[in-house]
Amino acid sequence: MTPGFWKTVGIIARKDLVVEARSRELLYTTVFFAVAVVLIFSFSFVVDGAPLTDAAAGILWVALAFSGTLALGRTFERERQSETLKALLLAPVERAALYLGKLIGMLVIMSLVVAVVGPLVVVLFRVSLDGVFWHLLGLLVAGGLGFAGVGTLFGAMLNRSQSRDVLLPVVLYPLTVPVMIAGVSGTAALLSAEPNMARAEVWLSMLVFFDAVFLTLALWVFDAVMAES
Amino acid sequence: MPDLDFTTVRVQDVSRTYGRRRALAHVSLEAQAGRVLGLFGPNGAGKSTLLNILATLLRPSAGKVLYGTHASETAGDVLRASIGVLGHDLYLYPDLTAAENLAFFGRLYGVPDLDARVAECLTLARLTDRADDRSGGFSRGLRQRLALERALIHRPRLVLLDEPFTGLDDASAHILIARLRTLAADGAIVIMATHDFDTAETLVDDAVCIDRGRAFPIVAGSGSLRDRYRLALQETR
Numbered sequence: 001m002t003p004g005f006w007k008t009v010g011i012i013a014r015k016d017l018v019v020e021a022r023s024r025e026l027l028y029t030t031v032f033f034a035v036a037v038v039l040i041f042s043f044s045f046v047v048d049g050a051p052l053t054d055a056a057a058g059i060l061w062v063a064l065a066f067s068g069t070l071a072l073g074r075t076f077e078r079e080r081q082s083e084t085l086k087a088l089l090l091a092p093v094e095r096a097a098l099y100l101g102k103l104i105g106m107l108v109i110m111s112l113v114v115a116v117v118g119p120l121v122v123v124l125f126r127v128s129l130d131g132v133f134w135h136l137l138g139l140l141v142a143g144g145l146g147f148a149g150v151g152t153l154f155g156a157m158l159n160r161s162q163s164r165d166v167l168l169p170v171v172l173y174p175l176t177v178p179v180m181i182a183g184v185s186g187t188a189a190l191l192s193a194e195p196n197m198a199r200a201e202v203w204l205s206m207l208v209f210f211d212a213v214f215l216t217l218a219l220w221v222f223d224a225v226m227a228e229s
Numbered sequence: 230m231p232d233l234d235f236t237t238v239r240v241q242d243v244s245r246t247y248g249r250r251r252a253l254a255h256v257s258l259e260a261q262a263g264r265v266l267g268l269f270g271p272n273g274a275g276k277s278t279l280l281n282i283l284a285t286l287l288r289p290s291a292g293k294v295l296y297g298t299h300a301s302e303t304a305g306d307v308l309r310a311s312i313g314v315l316g317h318d319l320y321l322y323p324d325l326t327a328a329e330n331l332a333f334f335g336r337l338y339g340v341p342d343l344d345a346r347v348a349e350c351l352t353l354a355r356l357t358d359r360a361d362d363r364s365g366g367f368s369r370g371l372r373q374r375l376a377l378e379r380a381l382i383h384r385p386r387l388v389l390l391d392e393p394f395t396g397l398d399d400a401s402a403h404i405l406i407a408r409l410r411t412l413a414a415d416g417a418i419v420i421m422a423t424h425d426f427d428t429a430e431t432l433v434d435d436a437v438c439i440d441r442g443r444a445f446p447i448v449a450g451s452g453s454l455r456d457r458y459r460l461a462l463q464e465t466r
Contacts, residue, residue: 002310002339011336015322022324022363087320087379090284091337092310227288 008093012101017108019078026071026109034067034117042124056125057187061180063117064110064140065147069169071109072151075102076159085159095223099152106148114140132190135200139190142207143183146214147176153218157225182206233304233311235297236262238283238387238418243292244442245278252278254442255292260418260435262386265409267433268422269458275442276422277317280389283420284314296387310338313385317392319376323365327356327375330364331382338383350378353408369396377405381412388412390421394428406432426455440465 003011020026038059045055079085088098118140121127129136154171158164173180186203189196238260245253253275260266268276281287282294285301285308294301296308314320321330331347340346351357354374364372373396381388388409394402409432413419423429429436436447436454438461447454447461 001341002306003336008337011333015325015333018329019322019324082321082323083316083318084320084322086286086316086318087314087334088337089286090309090312090314091334092306092308092339093337094306 002092005094005097008097009100009104012088012098013104013108016075016102016105020105020109026074027112029074030067030071030109030113031116033070034063034113035120037063037066038117038120038124046124051125054188054192056121056127056191057184059125060117060121060187061143061184063121064113064144065173065176065180067113067117068106068110068144068147068151069172071106071113072148072155072172073165073168075106075109076155076164080159085156089226095226096219099156099218099222102156103148103152106152107144110144110148114144127191132195132197132200135197135204136187136190138204139183139186139200139207142204142211143179146179146207146211147172149211149215149218150175150179153222153225156222178210179207182210233296233299233307233386235299235311235386236416236418237295237297238420239295240279240283241293241295243279243282243289243294245275245282245287246290251442253282253289256439256442256444257292258437258444258446260387260420262416262418263413264434265413265419265421265432267429267436267454268420268439269424269426269429269436269447269454270422270439270462274439276439277391279439279444280314280316280391280420280422283387284312284389285309310383311386313380313383313388315377315380315388315390315393317395319372319379321364321372321376321379324363326361327351327354327364327367328360330375331379334379335382340383346382350382354378355404370398370401373397374401374405377408386417388417388419390419390423392423392425393421394423394425402428426453426458430454438462438465 041059045052122129151172154168158167161167182203186200189199240256240258243253243256256279268279270276278287282289296304299308301308325333328347328351331350332343335343335346351360356371356375364375393405397405406428409419430453438445438447438458440462443465445461445465447457450457
């Protein structure tokens with residue numbers, strides 16, 4: 001009996017996390033990179049201990065996007081090095097389950113990056129989370145899902161391309177512009193001196209809509225794009 | 230999902246092109262349960278392309294492959310559960326231990342009583358004492374033995390091997406030959422692409438020469454397999 005859809009998702013995600021727990025390569029590089037981005041921006045945007053208004057939201061999302069791209073590229077590079085992606089495609093499981101499993105593995109890594117970078121932004125940019133924490137968490141989860149959802153699809157698609165390292169950001173950033181705009185705008189609405197919850201909720205709704213559209217598309221086309229033409 | 234049962238694999242007039250380059254042209258051959266079919270030919274002749282088509286990783290540009298009475302397009306996941314592939318790349322995760330690699334692929338194939346099956350595979354690969362070591366630290370020969378058991382953990386009906394003797398010492402090669410003979414005797418269809426004529430001589434029951442995308446039978450008879458292959462190659466050119 002081959003495993004069901006959700007069991008396959010769990011098997012793939014668990015494998016990715018065990019591999020990462022052993023090497024800690026993605027975690028260390030992405031966290032270090034994201035922290036470096038935040039620190040470098042803080043040198044420019046925090047003058048005499050006073051941060052520039054609304055800078056925190058953009059810096060948080062730039063750090064997440066850049067470090068997320070780094071993780072996406074590397075996670076598929078691992079599968080390519082020993083051609084294990086081919087072995088996954090040979091397995092008698094639904095290919096959409098392979099996609100979701102990889103996506104969940106990516107989301108866990110991005111969550112750990114947020115867990116380190118988020119508090120750093122709060123401290124450096126003197127951000128108050130009073131009454132906005134859950135909304136901010138919602139934006140980060142929905143934004144992370146949209147970014148990683150598109151990135152996982154294109155990471156897998158570009159796995160056979162020789163220029164994959166260059167092509168991934170070139171393809172990924174334009175496609176995830178709606179995620180970035182909604183994430184940054186929603187976060188800025190929450191982190192401003194007078195938090196605008198209604199505006200943040202509108203951007204959160206847009207992110208949820210974007211996630212639904214792109215996840216549906218990705219699950220639909222993953223089988224086709226992974227088949228060698 | 231029940232396993233697909235079949236005792237023959239028929240390649241019928243299969244062609245495959247990559248853009249304007251023709252990798253296979255009108256290839257027809259048949260492999261039967263209980264027999265080992267060897268694919269021989271120069272580098273770039275189309276052997277790996279044919280194995281990828283048999284593994285359902287590639288679709289033929291023309292022609293079809295029948296697994297018993299089932300075509301690959303219609304059988305889908307059930308068919309893939311009946312195929313085991315040992316490629317030139319070994320499909321192992323270097324950060325996972327030998328046991329974890331086997332268990333991971335065993336789970337994907339829904340192997341029953343997985344712990345016992347993993348232990349059995351480790352014994353067959355003679356890696357019981359290295360079960361908890363990461364496969365990335367193994368020599369090529371050890372990884373090759375582990376990869377073979379990874380390919381066979383779900384007891385496939387069709388076994389496809391691409392250069393399976395690469396990196397194996399004499400003792401390991403003999404063990405692999407014995408393993409493949411046992412597989413064939415148990416009713417598996419074994420198809421193997423190799424350049425190692427000396428080792429294959431004692432193993433293959435049927436042999437096919439693939440040259441520039443075309444397949445020609447290597448006729449059984451007197452003379453070594455290498456001599457008969459050279460003769461077949463001369464006749465094709």
